[in-house]
Amino acid sequence: MESTDRPSSVFKQPLYGTDGGLETTLIFNQGIALNSFAAFELLSTEEGRQALTAYYQPYLSIAAKYRLGFVMESPTWRASSDWGFKLGYTHDELFALNKQSIKFIRGLASPYASTLSHIIISGNLGPRGDGYKADNRMTAEQAKMYHLEQVKAFAMADADLITAVTITYSDEAIGIIQAARSFGLPAVISFTVETDGRLPSGELLRQAIERTDQATASYTEHYMINCAHPQHFLHQLESTGDWKNRICGIRANASLKSHAELDESETLDAGDKCLLAEGYMQLFQLLPALKVIGGCCGTDHTHMEEIWKTLEAQEALKV
Template sequence: MSRSHTSARLPHTGGDALFLTDAGLETWLIFQHGVPLRSFAAFELLESDTGRAALRAYYLPFLEMARDTGHGFVLETPTWRSGADWGAELGYSAAALTRINRDAVRFVTDLAREAAPGVPVVISGNIGPRGDGYDAGAPVTAEAAEDAHAFQVGVFATTGVDMVSAITITSAAEATGIARAAGRAGVPCVISFTVETDGRLPSGEGLVAAIRAVDAACDVPPAYYMVNCAHPDHFAAVLDSAGETAARIRGVRANASRLSHAELDCCETLDQGDRAELADLYAGLMLLLPRLSVVGGCCGTDHDHVREIARACRRGAHVHAPA
């Protein structure tokens, strides 16, 4: 296989255009709209009319935002918990998970056609970690991770998604397994790492070291990397010293809150942070990430956060454009 990144067919990796993506789907549903989710499994909402209506209410304003502001959009399926491990724990058979993952792709594709005709929309099959996105848990091997994730990656590959995105990944080994599964399935892959307040992965690995390790271990490396589920203050210093590896990070989905993952786990109310401040911090990240092309949010963020982030990044691109 080629060592080149499998990104040639991705419209948001070939130029300077800024693409938006969504925010904290699960926290928006649970805390802002009182929608109960078992183990944060938003995919179960696809199984009922009321659930699908809640997902529409979440996704449509983002697509309309992209349409109205002239940005492209990376549209993630609500399938963070519908991999083989979590699906089985929630009582779903392989056949049911196959149907649900395919249905999720149809659902978001139909929304994009309805709400954002003419907008460059990248359909992404969303993959979550085998365990908790805040806790690396017991060490895993890349081989075990590949075996575990090959099922969901394989299903997405049959649907015509533009790519798969693995979100809140906590170790280089699991990221490697996912990237290898995607390479074998012939679908571009994006890895988004969770980091702690010290900028390190929950596994203890450094962010830059993890990216380099995954790239070195894969015949077809990820198309690019992202950072998510942490406040910019938690990882900006790491990016400042990332050297050439910073060019491999194209996306950020930050938390609104500066709280640690342990603190967030104990919260009974939603910490939405300061939208304007968060947006300004994103604009600052553009100086540290020369190829930043995807911005959105994670825990505690919503449509208003992403709207402010888009405005700030437009201002930042104008201010820092070469003379």
């Protein structure tokens, strides 16, 4: 049963591109030091804004080349209160930066309005804790209250939706959706999984999706999977069930390493681009509703180019 207050879908096209591993690209490819992976700090300086512009533009160009829609994600994965306070920001400063992020990405996307079939402006948020662990878990109500201010900032800046990524357990997902519902904002939830295809909480993908939908009357637009290589979770998608139709997006890692191995790595593992593209081909065969394609740790625009080129060559693009 779906909620009567669920907004109409903001996804109007068959396929959407999005970006890749923002933080890993900035750190390892552009040589920019990020405190606690907090890319939102770059919004405060002209040099930082230029670095973000240089990061986003190739993805927009790729989307135009392959006639895709595009989900433009704000660089605010770490711009929630615990992380912001740790970095020395006040509540008001964080709120202003979250609003500014939406204005910034809207400005970057604006020149592509005539060449892209559809652009979605998304307020991006991350977990309260570590994106690789499910420690110090909150109840759904606690999660709602924690994420409410960041969601409010995105709503006030007229974001089209919010996208929560690297979510490690279903209660936090439920709370985020409830926060989005408070402002009538559409929401997308992206779960991260380990090498066994389970969430860090131990939940199966199916369990997390079905539990979250049941608790929120299927309010969320759809679900995504991110921060894992396709080989880590393909086997979880071989079973049948309506829950698979709720997975509409993938932002995979380039690396086959575990989260623990990536945490300890001092160099970037860019992985095998052809193997990654092959994984996306398999995902299109397993997920009938798949329509949003991007990357996560270790991926840059060249990975996305390889994926879309492979999909086009195999006539998998539903455009």
